[in-house]
Amino acid sequence: MENKDEKNGEQEQVVNPWEVSAKDGGKIDYDKLIDKFGCQKLDQSSSELSHVKRVERLTGRPAHVFLRRGVFFAHRDFDDILNAYERGEKFYLYTGRGPSSEALHLGHLVPFMFTKYLQDAFKVPLVIQLTDDEKCMWKNLSVEESQRLARENAKDIIACGFDISKTFIFSDFDYVGGAFYKNMVKVAKCVTYNKVVGIFGFTGEDHIGKVSFPPVQAVPSFPTSFPHLFSGKDNLRCLIPCAIDQDPYFRMTRDVAPRIGYHKPALIESSFFPALQGESGKMSASDPNSAIYVTDSAKDIKNKINKHAFTGGQESIEKHRKYGANLEVDIPIKYLNFFLEDDAELEHIKKEYGAGHMLTGEVKKRLIEILTELVERHQRARASVTEEMVDAFMAVRPLPNMFD
């Protein structure tokens, strides 16, 4: 939807909630994105004052792989959250998902895996918004189908292991109303049409549902939207872990927050999980071979990685032994960077593969092992999620032990 800047026929990179595409089919330039969006780079250095080190000190746990390896790489006001936490103030986490498809792929799991880590490490409550209204409007799904997908997706989310005593999952179609709706109106009053055009690139031919939606995604940032959870805690801070394409919503939210008496939500933002075909954007739900799905069998995973993963290996074994692999473009290495937790092993593979001592097939074999284990573990967890558990996570209820 965002206007594309075209200069001399070049296609500039486009990143917004509906489209992620790099300049001229290359890689996303994340530094440029930070610059354009106006967020900050996370400090992942070994300095005692870096974000990574502070998180480790404050929580007494090692930083998550996604944090120490720069998967989550940008933030807004994350220092404020850490400073407040250091003073003994709690916060809550807010993340979400637009339920547009039945099966999640690995990229979809990334924010949830990281959010679970944050919940466990900081011992804080979490609200998860399923924007079935958004998908009904953008993907032209029926209300019923959007709600069905929301519930199916909730099962995958629950399978990530969230603590039911600290987690409230809600679908917009079920939950919008009351205090939540009042906050939507308060937000909407503060945002002009020109402003949302500037942020989201809507046009006059877009339907008004799109124009009405940003406040829906904004208001879970405010504790009063959840009176059953945060009654009397109007000043509770909110931290939003999400992929950076969601930043426009929260830029808008942060503009409005102080005008209606709330803290600006803080953000911790991830890069995109690359497609099997290469790192030029997000994976595409319309091409099943562009991603590993949590529903894929061991055989699917093996086939997809062996057949479709773009690698930096050389075209012949001789050349590979001589020049080594180009790790910069190699998808198996990028995937291992997300999911191989052992730092030493990862370094070893990168070194050997980069030097041409290790072959592409060997790296792929290790990746297949890791992903198969991850996906099968997820499938077992999901199979044990009952309808009653979904009801329980989605019940509008107080969470008396949410800060324990």
Added chain:
Amino acid sequence: MENKDEKNGEQEQVVNPWEVSAKDGGKIDYDKLIDKFGCQKLDQSSSELSHVKRVERLTGRPAHVFLRRGVFFAHRDFDDILNAYERGEKFYLYTGRGPSSEALHLGHLVPFMFTKYLQDAFKVPLVIQLTDDEKCMWKNLSVEESQRLARENAKDIIACGFDISKTFIFSDFDYVGGAFYKNMVKVAKCVTYNKVVGIFGFTGEDHIGKVSFPPVQAVPSFPTSFPHLFSGKDNLRCLIPCAIDQDPYFRMTRDVAPRIGYHKPALIESSFFPALQGESGKMSASDPNSAIYVTDSAKDIKNKINKHAFTGGQESIEKHRKYGANLEVDIPIKYLNFFLEDDAELEHIKKEYGAGHMLTGEVKKRLIEILTELVERHQRARASVTEEMVDAFMAVRPLPNMFD
């Protein structure tokens, strides 16, 4: 908000939900309005097939003064409602109020008095929407103040005598959500931004709350928005009695209805109750002397009519006896046309006053009697409306006897 058509410096008439002003300060041209909006004129002739006669035959009651004297003068698909009713199909009524001020004036009572008549005559249920969200956004009231005004206004509405076994009153801030919100999304999906600009004249500097609101006023037209009332009655027809300035909302609603599987709501539309100063528009809440309020004392009413009512009487008794009054511009006559029920007496007054036999002071005296009685009756009724009654009318509940 609507763009004013300016030709040769002339100010064309403007009628929309936020502004009513006649061409060059003259009278509203209702025929032109019917033409512009594309609604139909109500047939108030003595023909057996006229709307007035059909209503009388179908309900076994004389037509309401507002119907037989053309206060309600326009419609959309009112014939469909009458044809269906004749076949034994019921319908429901939907009207509403934007709670922008504490005290209602007589003009505000007009749709409610007429709606009560329709409810009693057709024995049908009624939903009354209090758009506290709208007023919060347009008048920049706080959420709390809008809700307080909604509740105060509900007391005046209840004082009009609605049947609690057939009437559900709701405030948007309380009620938006669930099936109602789902219908809002369905409507919003069908309306482009360009379309609402064409209908309502929004500009890019308007906030997105305004753009989001039309679906909120639209969806009470659909029975599924009220599952506690109309479950299993998805095809129930809706008739909306309202002032004609609300027509733009329902033009939009009628466009969308068949695309999302509902009947188009039918409308029966009134002209505006004129200001004391003359018939150039609606009364102004900002000028207390432009209207009789339901909170006015007998003394207020007497003073306002004697001092501020614009009349068609001549400047001297001699001239008046000679030329008679100009009834076309005379506000006391117009007010009597609304509230003096006795046709014979009204005809007598018009004849005598028009011929100069009756003086302005005598007509005003009769009007003061009638309005004082009306207002005092309303005040007694309102004083007997308890908080418990408001809660009862606004309770989300089934109405098992709503068609009895």
